[in-house]
Amino acid sequence: MTLRRKLLLVALSTLVLPAVGLLYVRQMEQMLRHAQEQALTASARALARALTVADAALPAPGAAWYVQPAVQPIVIDGYGDDWAPLTPWVQRPEQGLRVLLAEDSAWLYLYAEVQDATRTRREADDPAALQADHLVLTLRRGAAQQRYLIASTAPGAFRARPLDAPTADLPDPLDGEWQDDGSGYRIELRIARAQMPDHLALAAYDADAPRRFADDVEPRPLLAYSAPLARELAQLAPDGTRARLLSAEGWLLAEHGSLAVRDAVRGTPAWLSALVYRGLIAPALSGSQALSQDAPRVDAPEAWQALSGVPAASWRAGTEPGSVVLAVAVPLLDRGETRGALLLEQASRSVPLLANRALLGLLLASVAGLLIAGGLLFAFATWLSLRIGRLRDAADVAVRREGRYDGAFPQADAADELGDLARSFARLTDAVGAYTDYLRTLASKLSHELNTPLAIVKSSLDNLEHAALPAEAQPYLARARDGAARLGAIVRAMSESSRMERAIAGAEGEDFDLAQVVRGCAEAYRALAAPRRVECVLPESPLPLHGAPELIAQALDKLFDNALSFTPEDGWIRLGLRALPDGAAIEVANRGPLLPAAMHGRLFDSLVSLRDATSRAAAPHLGLGLYVVRLVAELHNGRAEARNLDDGSGVAFTLVLRGMARQRMV
Structure with missing residues (x-):
């Protein structure tokens, strides 16, 4: 991972600041909501106690019938078309029976549906009607009560038969x-x-599944929306709230107020602020959805919890942009009995607005700090990366040519750690360059300096040959002459190596067929290697390359001479050439002793040799041949390698060539 990416990750760690700030804003918003919940709950409790103390006409505990206002005139025809607007709030006193009640200024309407696929029909005045499918309607008004048997054999008008003595207070x-x-x-x-009536009961009898019902069904009271309760609620309800009085089954008995936002905090937050509040600050607004103003029944979790005797509160998103609604429900208790519930709803924009302002301010400060810190860290990382890159490029140039120092290191005058590193690199490359230059000129200097004393030694030995020397001195004279000859060979080899390095440094490339060069060298080596076998493996097609063919031939001579010196007379030498995706490889393998493991990385260095230096008869060897091979390989952007053969029979030297760089015409 690069330095800039590492510092960028460090800069991203500052994101923890807005995350912590978000948690703080959420806690602040929850505290504001909790405070508003407590305040509205206290108001609801006070209002509930006031209604109980004022002896308001609260509903009786237990089940009841709810009479809805008729939204349109109802035609008595036995069909439910006129009841369609009221069907969402149908009442089910028992399984298979659906009842709707409605009223207007003149009538109380009743509509009932009975699910019964098999019918046993009788008229109401038939004595056997009680054993057929029928309904029993019970009406009670004050102390008067009357039961009616409803049955019919065919669709159309029917007249219910009274089962009790007639009374003037009830219809007959x-x-x-x-x-x-x-x-x-x-x-x-x-x-x-x-x-x-003020109480009503309705029971259905199925002849296929008879069961007792008429004597066991207790009439339920009739409930409806109460205008006097609504007026009393309007006098007690707090301003800015919507109050709803509910029966024990959630039916709406009275209502006052609306959910208009009347916060003192001015200004409507934009859609982005509302989105931020609902998405980041208060994602848990999971309260009941907004209830219709015309809904006769409130079906909300907080209402049912209050009807069970436990106060409850919930939050939901408001209908107006950027607002929330708090709903609080408390039970209406009278002598320990829950007679209903009081639901207070309050719309607010101050809580989201204050939370949004705090969050947006925090986010702006955090994002600004993050951008500044990230920008500074990224700029610093870029600056460091550029400086390190320039230092790396200078180091690559410095060691590109055998340790020669090409130019000065950048930033060597800087006062920081990179400046110290640049100065250390400069001192190191100066020392390496000076030592490398000394080694490069050592051969030419030694050969030049040794020529004169060597000539003096040779002339002195020549003069001694003409002088009268005792017979016992002749072996010493021969040894001295042999030593002088060996010194002369060493001087010539050093001079040749120095010339070879200069020739390599000044070589110019050309296009040639490498296969033809290797083939010509192999033909010449056969006579020199006898009686050893020389094998040559070449590609059938030409292998073009851009380079110095003379230098490649000389490097091949060095490899062959090295192989020849280690191959026994009954051994073999194999030359091979193969194409590579980006160049070619020349391999010279021979039978002979294996390479020591410790010498694998040093064979191609200067003045390194594996030949036996104790043999005086052997020609002197300075270990410069493989060094020249390495220089030729590097001139052609390649490398020189040595390895032991897999079968352990000998060694193989490989010269990988990729070609010299083409010079551009200026």
Whole structure:
């Protein structure tokens, strides 16, 4: 990973600051919401106690019938078309029975559906009607109570038969409409408001599954929206809230107020602020959805919890942009009994607005700090990366040519750690360059300096040959002459190596066929290697290369001479040439002793040799041949390698060539 990426990761660690700030803003927002919950809950408790103390007409505990206001005139025909707007709030006193009640200024309407696929029909005045499919309607008004048997053999108008003694407070007779189909039957009837009951019970009898019902079904009270309760609620409800009084089953008995936002904090937050609040600060606004103003029943979790006797609160998103709604429900307790619930709702924009302002301010400060810190760190990393890159490039140039120092290191005058590193590199390359130059000129200097004393030694030995020497001195004279000859060979080899280095440094490339060069060298080596076998493996097609063919031939001579000196007379020498994706490889293998493991990395250095230096008869060897091979390989952007053969029979030297760089015409 680069230095810039590492520092960029360090800069990204500052993201923990806005994350911690977000947690702080969330806690602050939760505290604000909790405070508002406590305040509104206290108001709801006070209002509930006031309604109880004021002896308001609260509903009786237990189940009841809810009478909805008729939104349109209802025609008594036995069909449910007129009841369609009221069907979402149908009442089910028992399984298979659906009941709807409605009222207007003149009538109380009742609509019932009974699911019964198999019918046993009788008329209401038939004595056997109680054993057929029928309904029993019970009406109670004050102390008066009357039961009615409703049955019919065919669709159309019906007249219910009273089962009790007639009373003037309740209707007699009771007429309605009967309709049926394959799934069951429906009845529809109406009662004048002058005889409207205050309790009602309705039970269905199925002849295929008889069960007792008429004597066991207790009439339930009738409940409806109460204008007097609404007026009393309006006098007690806090400003800026919507108050709803609910029965024990969640039916709406009274209502006052609206959810208009009236916060003192001015200014409506933009859509982005609302999105930030709901997405980051308060994602848990999971309260019940906004309830319709015309809904006769409140079906909300907080309402049901309050009806069970436990106060509850919830938050939901408001209908106006950037607002939230707090709903608090408390039970209406009278002598230990829950007679209903009081639901207070309050719309607010101050909580989201304050939280948004805090979060946006924190985010802006955090993002600004992050951008500044990240920009500074990235700029610093880029500056360091550039400086290190220039230092690396200078080091590559310095060691590119056998340790020669080409130019000065950049930033050597800087006062920081990179400046110290640049100065250390400069001192190191100066020392390496000076030592390398000394080694490069050592051969030429020695050969030049040794020529004169060697000539003096040779002339002195020549003069001694003409002088009269005793016979016992002749062996010493021969040894001295042999030593002088060996010194002369050493001087010539050093001079040749120096000339070879200069020739390599000044070589110019040309296009030639490398296969032809290797083939010509192999033909010449056969006579020199006898009686040893010389094998040559060449590609069938030409192998073009851009380089110095004379230098490659000389490097090949060095490799062959090295192989020849280590190959026994009954051995073999193999020359091979193969093409590479980016150049070519020449391999010279021979049978002979294996390479020591410690010498694998030093064979191609100057003045390194594996030949036996104790033999006086052998020609002197300075170990410069393989060094020249390495110089030729590097001139052609390649390398020289040595390895032992896999079968352990000998060694192989490989010269990898990729070609010299072409010079551009200026």
